[in-house]
Amino acid sequence: MQFDWNNIDTVLLDMDGTLLDLHFDSHFWLEYMPRVWATRNGLMLEDARIKLLSMLDQHTGTLNWYCVDFWSAALGLDIMELKGQVAHKIAYRPTAEAFLRRCQQESDDVRMVTNAHRKVLELKIMKTNIDQYFDQLLCSHELEHPKEDAEFWHKLHQLKAFDPQRTLFIDDSEAVLESAARHGIKHIYSIAQPDSSMHRKTPSRFPMLNTLA
Numbered sequence: 521m522q523f524d525w526n527n528i529d530t531v532l533l534d535m536d537g538t539l540l541d542l543h544f545d546s547h548f549w550l551e552y553m554p555r556v557w558a559t560r561n562g563l564m565l566e567d568a569r570i571k572l573l574s575m576l577d578q579h580t581g582t583l584n585w586y587c588v589d590f591w592s593a594a595l596g597l598d599i600m601e602l603k604g605q606v607a608h609k610i611a612y613r614p615t616a617e618a619f620l621r622r623c624q625q626e627s628d629d630v631r632m633v634t635n636a637h638r639k640v641l642e643l644k645i646m647k648t649n650i651d652q653y654f655d656q657l658l659c660s661h662e663l664e665h666p667k668e669d670a671e672f673w674h675k676l677h678q679l680k681a682f683d684p685q686r687t688l689f690i691d692d693s694e695a696v697l698e699s700a701a702r703h704g705i706k707h708i709y710s711i712a713q714p715d716s717s718m719h720r721k722t723p724s725r726f727p728m729l730n731t732l733a
């Protein structure tokens with residue numbers, strides 16, 4: 521895959537599942553959290569997992585889904601402390617750093633646009649130093665809308681104008697990519713395997729990258 525760098529000024533990149541292995545996040549929510557929650561509440565592991573997933577499902581695509589404060593209150597657990605306990609699993613996807621260096625060479629407007637909460641971003645920066653590759657790091661909480669919403673893109677534009685026709689955007693969420701496409705972003709790519717430990721379950725209507733480099 522060759523990007524059309526001559527026609528790209530702005531690079532917008534998702535973090536989890538795009539630059540960092542989604543395995544950390546899926547392990548945390550699908551394995552680690554059900555175990556902790558089951559132990560604390562005297563539940564069977566499978567019951568805890570089902571209950572937790574149905575709670576998560578109710579908030580899909582909203583800021584709550586991505587909000588550690590929301591889940592700490594809803595579950596009565598310190599989510600950031602628990603994430604810290606499995607932080608050794610935070611890792612780059614293969615070739616992500618080489619790709620980020622290339623982005624820096626090709627563009628002077630490289631922005632991270634993530635639905636991750638700022639506290640989670642800080643934890644990931646601590647483990648990866650990923651901030652060094654960006655001109656700007658934006659959490660959707662601070663724009664008050666997740667990337668799935670049109671309002672996110674309007675606010676992003678207000679913060680610092682960019683030409684959607686000359687913008688590259690890479691993300692592993694189909695709903696988010698659709699939202700970017702509705703905003704008129706031209707160069708849109710998806711990720712073939714966001715989580716190194718499992719195969720992607722759903723197809724994408726956007727070109728899928730096997731590797732970033």
Ligand SMILES: [Mg+2]
Nearest residue numbers: 534536537692
């Ligand atoms: Mg993602």
